[in-house]
Amino acid sequence: MEAASDRTIEDVLGPHLDVLFCGINPGLYSAATGLHFARPGNRFWPALHRSGFTPRLLSPAEQDLLPSYGLGITNVVRRATAQAAELSAEEFREGGRRLAALVAEVGPKVLAVAGVTAYRQAFGAPKAVIGPQRSRIGGAAVWVLPNPSGLNAHWTLDGIAGEMRRIRDFLSGGPWPGHCPGAEPDALW
Structure with missing residues (x-):
């Protein structure tokens, strides 16, 4: 796995994405396999399914199916x-x-x-919290999710899936659940 240090992983993209999920950066296990959120114990894939974004639990090796569900993956770094x-x-x-x-x-x-933490550092938003943000980036509404790493003991699988489900509710026509009642995201980036 040491040989995977400094490698990159290709983005998973497609036309007409509803959500572009963005990790912090690839870990060595993911870089060695070329697959996003690939380390056993990472809760991204189970949370994605529990939230209703996918009809079944996908494995990291099935990441290329994501665009067919209107989803993509990239990393900040x-x-x-x-x-x-x-x-x-x-x-x-x-x-x-x-x-x-x-x-x-x-x-x-x-x-x-x-x-x-990655969001705060990448976009100069030191007070950002988990959930919907008032800012837009590149024209997209922004949602900060908990890190799905198994090392993030502050969030359970159900909690992470619940945050993802809130995004689905918004995409299904629900109001933008901003930190201020009725607040729509502002343009920032």
């Missing part, structure tokens, strides 16, 4: 590391700029960033 703590502040800022450009190009309805 493309470079693989053993821990996100190995990433520099500049890498996060550069990743934020790259992500904003990608979102503007691909045009998802929602950008869902899995990791509040």
Whole structure:
């Protein structure tokens, strides 16, 4: 797995995305396999299914099916590391700029960033919390999700799936559940 350090993983994209999910950066296990959220114990795939985004539990090896459900995956920082703590502040800022450009190009309805600390660093939003944000990035509404890593003991699988389900509710015609009642996201990026 050490050989996977600094590798990148291809984005999973398609036309007409409802949600572009965004991880922090690939871990070494994911980089070694070339698959997003691939490490056993990562709760992304089970949460995605429990939230209702997919009709069955997909394995990381089935990530190419996501665009058929209106979903995609990318990362804030493309470079693989053993821990996100190995990433520099500049890498996060550069990743934020790259992500904003990608979102503007691909045009998802929602950008869902899995990791509040990564979102804060990439977009200069030190007070951001889990949930919908008032800002837009590249034209997309923004939602910050809990990091689905099994190391994130603060959030359960059901809690992560619940946040994803709130995105589905919004996409199904529900109101934007902003931090201020009735608040629609502002343009930022």
